[in-house]
Amino acid sequence: MSALGMTAVLGGCGLTSGSDDVTLRLVAADYGDSAANNSKKYWAKLVDAYEADHPGVQVEVTVYSWNDVDREVKEMVDAGKAPDMAQIGAYADYAADDLLYTADDLLSIPVQAGFSSALAQAGQVNGAQYGMPFAASTRLLFYNKKLFQEADLTPPTTWAELADAAEALKAEGVKYPYALPLGSEEAQAETMQWLLSGGGGYTDGVSTYTIDSAENVETLTWLRDKLVAKKLTGPVAPGKLNRADAFAAFAKGEVGMLNGHPSLMKTAEKQGVEFGMVPMPGVDGESKATMGVADWMLAFKQNGHKEQVGEFLDFVYSEENVLDFSREYDLLPVTNPASDVMSAAAEDRDLKPFLDELALSELYPVGKTSWAEVSAEVKKRIGSAVEPGGSPEAILSQLQSTATTAESSAAG
Structure with a gap:
């Protein structure tokens, strides 16, 4: 996209010709x-x-x-x-x-x-x-009403229900039962939404990175074993799927469920896709926290x-x-x-x-100068954690090391 300039005046000290202006x-x-x-x-x-x-x-x-x-x-x-x-x-x-x-x-x-x-x-x-x-x-779980009706489904409230719904959608031939965009565009967002729904997150909620916490390892392990390994996330590997492409597929009626923000409503409506929206499911019920941007x-x-x-x-x-x-x-x-x-x-x-x-x-921990580096590394690495045979523990450990080093550099 080209830059859209309202004015070409960018230099100068900011004073106009009038002495008080x-x-x-x-x-x-x-x-x-x-x-x-x-x-x-x-x-x-x-x-x-x-x-x-x-x-x-x-x-x-x-x-x-x-x-x-x-x-x-x-x-x-x-x-x-x-x-x-x-x-x-x-x-x-x-x-x-x-x-x-x-x-x-x-x-x-x-x-x-x-x-x-x-x-x-x-x-x-x-x-x-x-x-x-x-x-x-913020994010909500969007679902395609037509596809859910055809599979006789109700919106999920737990991870287990989400996985069961994805299985049913796959059986009906849905291309992306659950779209999991962990590609380079916005992997840090999808990741954070899932980490929060598993009771974890990037930090302890105050100031310390907790990327390699037990909760986070369990979350990514569940995604690897219950969704990705069972081919419930579509034909594109999560690490190669970007958010924009996942949204476009939803607007084409090819996606059963995905996390979306408000702009997806208009995109889907333009294409005539009827959708519902519910809070992100958690391990045992509605997630106690959601991601805000x-x-x-x-x-x-x-x-x-x-x-x-x-x-x-x-x-x-x-x-x-x-x-x-x-x-x-x-x-x-x-x-x-x-x-x-x-x-x-x-x-x-x-x-x-x-x-x-x-x-x-x-x-996101945007008050940390280290966050930009950590976010960039999440985008690069997190998709490999949920690949069949991938190691959530190893990837999260690497990301934690990156975060710790970046924090030390910022403090120094």
């Missing part, structure tokens, strides 16, 4: 799936409304695809030309280098207190919030526009603007006031199950 520069990610709904249009409307009420402040927004935005911001920062704000996928490295304002520095008390507590906590490093959540998502807004200190940035972000996080963004892109609001509205609104009823899961969600 300020130009704020924001780099943002594109959430759209077509030219008709790219994020450039969302920001243009929001900025027009803001500038109309704030003479003397201009906001220049540059929108890049998700393939490019994190790299573009890093290059700007490395060149000494940090934007005032960046809406991207991670914040920990910049926080560790003391380049960011905290939320306390910027936001009014009502706005800061309005963030979902789980998301606000995930944005903290050593008790200070540097990452301001901008968009959120957040993208982040961060503010760099380099240009010194603390007051103007804070006022603009208060506007960005107003209930109306958070609702507009969430509804446009089928994402979950990151503030409690907007969540309350969506939970009660008939127009948002499709998103309510995901909203309900957000309260139970755990996020």
